Amino acid sequence: MKTNRREFLKLGAALSLAPMLPSNIFANNIDTKLIKDGEVFTAAHWGMLKATIKDGKIISSKPYQELSKISNPLQNTMADLVYKTRITAPMVRKSYLENPDSPKPELRGVDEWVEVKYEDAIKLVARELKKTREQKGMQSVFAGSYGWYSSGKLHNPRILLHRFMNLSGGFTGSLGDYSTGASQVIMPYVVGSIEVYEQQTSWPVVLEHSKVVVLWGMNPISTLRIAWSATDDQGLKYFEQLKDSSKEIIIIDPLWSETGKFFGDKARWIAPRPNTDVAMMLGMAYYLYTSGKYDKDFIANYTTGFDKFLPYLLGKSDKIPKTIKWASKICGVKESVIKNLADTIYANRTMLMSGWGMQRAHHGEQPHWMLVTLASMLGQIGLPGGGFGLSYHYSNGGAPTCVGGVLGGINAASVGVIKDGKYQGLASQASGDEAAQSWLNAGTDYAFPVARIADALLNPGKILEHNGTKITYPDIDFIYWAGGNPITQHQDTNTNLKAWRRPRTIVVNEIYWTPTAKMADIVFPVTTQYERNDLTMTGDYSNQNICPMKQVVERQHFAKNDYEIFSDLCKAYADGLVEAFTEGGKTEMDWLEEFYNVAANAVNANTALGITMPKFNEWWNKNEPTTFAPTLESESWVRMADFREDPILNALGTPSGLIEIYSQAIENMNYDDCAAHPKWFEPAEWLGMKNKPAKFHLITAHPTDRLHSQQNNTSLRDNYAIAGREPVLINAKDAVKLGIKQGDLVRVFNRRGEVLAGAEVSNDIIPGVVRLREGAWYDGFGDGLCKNGCANVLTLDIPTSKLSNGNISHTGLVNIEKYQGNAPKLEAFNAPKGVKNI
Numbered sequence: 001m002k003t004n005r006r007e008f009l010k011l012g013a014a015l016s017l018a019p020m021l022p023s024n025i026f027a028n029n030i031d032t033k034l035i036k037d038g039e040v041f042t043a044a045h046w047g048m049l050k051a052t053i054k055d056g057k058i059i060s061s062k063p064y065q066e067l068s069k070i071s072n073p074l075q076n077t078m079a080d081l082v083y084k085t086r087i088t089a090p091m092v093r094k095s096y097l098e099n100p101d102s103p104k105p106e107l108r109g110v111d112e113w114v115e116v117k118y119e120d121a122i123k124l125v126a127r128e129l130k131k132t133r134e135q136k137g138m139q140s141v142f143a144g145s146y147g148w149y150s151s152g153k154l155h156n157p158r159i160l161l162h163r164f165m166n167l168s169g170g171f172t173g174s175l176g177d178y179s180t181g182a183s184q185v186i187m188p189y190v191v192g193s194i195e196v197y198e199q200q201t202s203w204p205v206v207l208e209h210s211k212v213v214v215l216w217g218m219n220p221i222s223t224l225r226i227a228w229s230a231t232d233d234q235g236l237k238y239f240e241q242l243k244d245s246s247k248e249i250i251i252i253d254p255l256w257s258e259t260g261k262f263f264g265d266k267a268r269w270i271a272p273r274p275n276t277d278v279a280m281m282l283g284m285a286y287y288l289y290t291s292g293k294y295d296k297d298f299i300a301n302y303t304t305g306f307d308k309f310l311p312y313l314l315g316k317s318d319k320i321p322k323t324i325k326w327a328s329k330i331c332g333v334k335e336s337v338i339k340n341l342a343d344t345i346y347a348n349r350t351m352l353m354s355g356w357g358m359q360r361a362h363h364g365e366q367p368h369w370m371l372v373t374l375a376s377m378l379g380q381i382g383l384p385g386g387g388f389g390l391s392y393h394y395s396n397g398g399a400p401t402c403v404g405g406v407l408g409g410i411n412a413a414s415v416g417v418i419k420d421g422k423y424q425g426l427a428s429q430a431s432g433d434e435a436a437q438s439w440l441n442a443g444t445d446y447a448f449p450v451a452r453i454a455d456a457l458l459n460p461g462k463i464l465e466h467n468g469t470k471i472t473y474p475d476i477d478f479i480y481w482a483g484g485n486p487i488t489q490h491q492d493t494n495t496n497l498k499a500w501r502r503p504r505t506i507v508v509n510e511i512y513w514t515p516t517a518k519m520a521d522i523v524f525p526v527t528t529q530y531e532r533n534d535l536t537m538t539g540d541y542s543n544q545n546i547c548p549m550k551q552v553v554e555r556q557h558f559a560k561n562d563y564e565i566f567s568d569l570c571k572a573y574a575d576g577l578v579e580a581f582t583e584g585g586k587t588e589m590d591w592l593e594e595f596y597n598v599a600a601n602a603v604n605a606n607t608a609l610g611i612t613m614p615k616f617n618e619w620w621n622k623n624e625p626t627t628f629a630p631t632l633e634s635e636s637w638v639r640m641a642d643f644r645e646d647p648i649l650n651a652l653g654t655p656s657g658l659i660e661i662y663s664q665a666i667e668n669m670n671y672d673d674c675a676a677h678p679k680w681f682e683p684a685e686w687l688g689m690k691n692k693p694a695k696f697h698l699i700t701a702h703p704t705d706r707l708h709s710q711q712n713n714t715s716l717r718d719n720y721a722i723a724g725r726e727p728v729l730i731n732a733k734d735a736v737k738l739g740i741k742q743g744d745l746v747r748v749f750n751r752r753g754e755v756l757a758g759a760e761v762s763n764d765i766i767p768g769v770v771r772l773r774e775g776a777w778y779d780g781f782g783d784g785l786c787k788n789g790c791a792n793v794l795t796l797d798i799p800t801s802k803l804s805n806g807n808i809s810h811t812g813l814v815n816i817e818k819y820q821g822n823a824p825k826l827e828a829f830n831a832p833k834g835v836k837n838i
Contacts (some may be wrong), residue, residue, distance in 0.1 A: 041624060053667050057079075068237040068242065070292055093112075108520070153409035161480060166416060209383075214250045216253075225707075229537045232542050273697065282313065351386060351387065382641045399542040414426045449470075683808075747814070
């Protein structure tokens, strides 16, 4: 996916660990000198930026352009990201350094650290990686990462890590992601594509044709501050236009979020209990069907399986009709409100915009499947302004796609073969070599869903049911993680910590002393995206701009970029490997020029576009983005319009070619936790259960002033922290009953763990529900009490179902009480033992 890092220069053919050449030595008149005083254009997930530099230091950063009036403070933190909480040198955990064969993994997170020479750290990693493969096989090496580290096309630690691991002999990887683990598996069975990362009906179409817009479980005013590449900021602009329109806006969410506050009295708020959306939709569907208010022709011509869904809907198969009354008891929304909502969306051209939070729940496959079923009954799919969309809240979905150049990037390569200390070539090219072919096959045999990482570490040999297949967990003994923070991001932190104390070796490439870095054995300090050169695009769907990501300042301390680190690991690992990794010694700027030229050649060859792109050196030296324009076709594009026009010639990618309300493929899997049609399953923990293990439902929403855990160490925290901790939102009536006031330090806890948080008391959340945003750095290595309010200490680590094995971070109950005694000192942003804070 997308991530990034900075500069690498002349890699010689020699296999020594020679230092890299300085970053300002290039041919072709490419200017790589750093600006000591002035402004520099660059980009990040949070947009195109201008940095102000004085005496070689970052003074401030700001947006390159402002398309909307909605501010994005993530764009103002460049100096904090470069200068705060940095790892300054290669470090090795003391017990590991003393004896890598018996490294006392139980001390991870509390052991002391020792600074070592970079060359020694490289040799140590290469030696221990070889040892693991020789003793336990390539499947015992797990190469983890997550794509949100940076948006560059070259310095993407996930791709670079996988490239190194593949070429050096293979590894076990992961499937799916945390964001959309359930929907990206179920949606291909329903509509023939993953849908959650697809372009949406164009915003100009929505603004012209939709009469009603339903925002179901989404908070775009918060989540559109970022994009997978770099945000083009168009999404916020379109939501401003939606607010200024005469359309009816309905927000369905237990929270009156930033988006609710943005729309104010322009929007109607419907607040169901968490995890009950499917029941609410079923009640609406029952009412629409029994009152005849549904599109019979659309159901007949564009869907399959509605007749097999009806016995469940009507209660003929389980003796429980899914009436509005039934739904109201489950979701807590009045019957009259549910009925009015159903009537409103049936009588008007309606766009059902859904977020992803509702599928990050137990049985998370069901909400979007049921949403598509409801949209099918309305019969507006494929019509301008009608249907559903699962990506309007993400990376500016719906911003019209521009026509122009599209950047490629470095790839993860294929599995290589190493013999007698020498690189032999790719396993796929090895003719008749059975060992090489088995290596190649093993590269995919052991991959498991990313949300099951702790389960896999703790249970080697366990067989996992997944999407119609069976996966056997490998015995993972070596983890290399680059560009991610899984200790904070994975569910049930205390179980996750136990899992991470099982492998013999953990290596982490990291900028900061995150909880994940503190749980490693060997840590390489790496550059921020502002300390190297790269390229990116803006707009995951619009492809609006190609941007230089120019290095802003000198790299700090002993930081290196991942391209350097993995190149040097290649040299230490096997003769000839670095040549394969770097494709003959390509430098940072060689790669960037290649990526740019592919895009530019495509643009310049298409004279109909009426635009040209200059030579790379001219463009780079100018340090400005190249902007492309949308077409009339993209501005008027309607999702599934071609399918609606002719469902035979433009069939969907499902087995039937139609929208599958009933899936025979899923029926054949015979899972007890995912039926062949959308269905209400009672979650493992929810407010309607008879014997609740705790009182309040916990929502772990996406943070507004972070990108997951990124930027938790910046000055933005000063604006939202309460009592020096992550805030927990609690309803005012609940707070009175508990004797909790605004600003109190509180303890949030359940049988999985406990955290400290600052009480935020408000009516912006319904009674019985609390919100603790995900992404606060874990701070509980001493006694298990997280002093920084890491939400995942409290979440469940069980899968959505056997179908997708996604995470269920929004399913879980907690208790809350005022904290008694002296507040313990916050240590989340401190360096570990043996390391000086900066």
